[in-house]
Amino acid sequence: MDSVQVRLMREADLPSAERASAVTFFESERSTRRVSDPEIEPRSADASQQWVDRMRFFLSIDPEGCWVAIDEVAGARRTVGFAIAQNRAGLWFLATYGVLPSHQGQGVGKRLLDAALAHAGGRPGIFSSSVHPGATRRYRAAxxxxxxxxRMVGVVDRSTLPVIDGLREGRADDFAWMDQLDRDLRVAGHGPDHGYMLDTLRLVVCRDPARPGYVYLDDRGRASLLAASDPATARKLLWEALASSQGPTLVNCITAPNEWAIDVGLAARLDIGQEGYIAVRGMPVPAPYLASGHFL
Incomplete structure (x- = not known):
């Protein structure tokens, strides 16, 4: 579309990019919702602010990976697409990507993804993908x-919770070994992402240096990112997350190499379903590992 400009994101673009993100993902989730799934709710004000804060962080760390598509018609300007990618040492990841439904199928998404992929510079890559057919065709072409x-959802049957020991609250001085574990599992460490996550999430770590692992938990006790040296440590960390859950919980980004997570969820009486893809290029699917949607 001649009226659409794809350019690097600026901080002033964040509010309009968030609105485009909220509309895009609401419509995508509503169109793919199964009858048995809960009703799709619009993004809350708190979640919108969290999105803006996270993207501002990415913009501050690696601005060359942050792109927007701006439509200018009759003097009006609005964000109609976005692609936020980041390089961490030898790894590229796509934190979020989307195009408003009104502008899909017109080449905007391809231009955004091409810009984000050019930033990879040949690095291995990873991201979490929806089932949108147009997007998945682009990913395979790349x-x-x-x-x-x-994903596994439901209310934990608390009678199934085992006694867990050997864990403690995580601290900033854990980041060095956590980054080494990240490198073993996913090519590169999370680097500055750990500092951001520690400020916004609860960190629990396994204190056994021979079998390290960590999990970040959100304000409802849900596992946001989990990495471990072995399945036994991973199971222990996930059980800790389930024990911390408040009301309905969610365990997502479970791939086939991470059957240990399925075993824990089924034992806790959660329901299992399918949800999109983990996309990788130049690297295996990490395991034992549960990716984060934004931080991968």
């Missing part, structure tokens, strides 16, 4: 392997 992922 040589990404699409690995189906599952």
């Amino acid at each position: 040589d990404f392997s699409l690995h189906p992922q599952m």
Whole structure:
């Protein structure tokens, strides 16, 4: 579209990019919702602010990976698409990407993804993908392997919770070994992302240096990112997350190499379903590992 400009994101673009993101993902989730799924709710004000804060962080760390599509018609300007990618040492990841439904199928998404992929500079890559057919065609054309992922939802049967020991609250002085574990599992460490997550999430770590692992928990006790050296440590960390959950919980980004997570969820009486893909290029699917949607 001649009226659409794809350019690097600026901080002033964040509010309009958030609105485009909220509309895009609401419509996508509503169109793919199964009858048995809960009703799709619009993004809350708190969640909108969290999105803006996270994207501002990415913009401050690696601005060359942050792109927007701006439509200018009759003097009016609005964000109609966005692609936020980041490089961390030898790894590229796509934190979020989307185009307003009104502008899909017109080449805007391809231009955004091409810009984000150019930023990779040949690095291996990873991201979490929806089932949108147009987007998945672009990912395959870019040589990404699409690995189906599952999610588990429900209220934990607390009678199933085992006694867990050997864990403690995480601290900033854990970041060095956490980054080494990240490198073992996903090519590169999270680097500055750990500092951001520690400020906004609860961190629990396994204190056994021979079997390290960590999990970040959100304000409802849900596992936001989990990494471990072995399945036994991963199971222990996920059980800690389920024990911390308040009301309905969610365990997502479960891939086939992470069957340990399925075993824990089923034992806790959660329901299992399928949800999109983990896309990887130039690297295996991380395990034992549960990716974060934004921080991968």
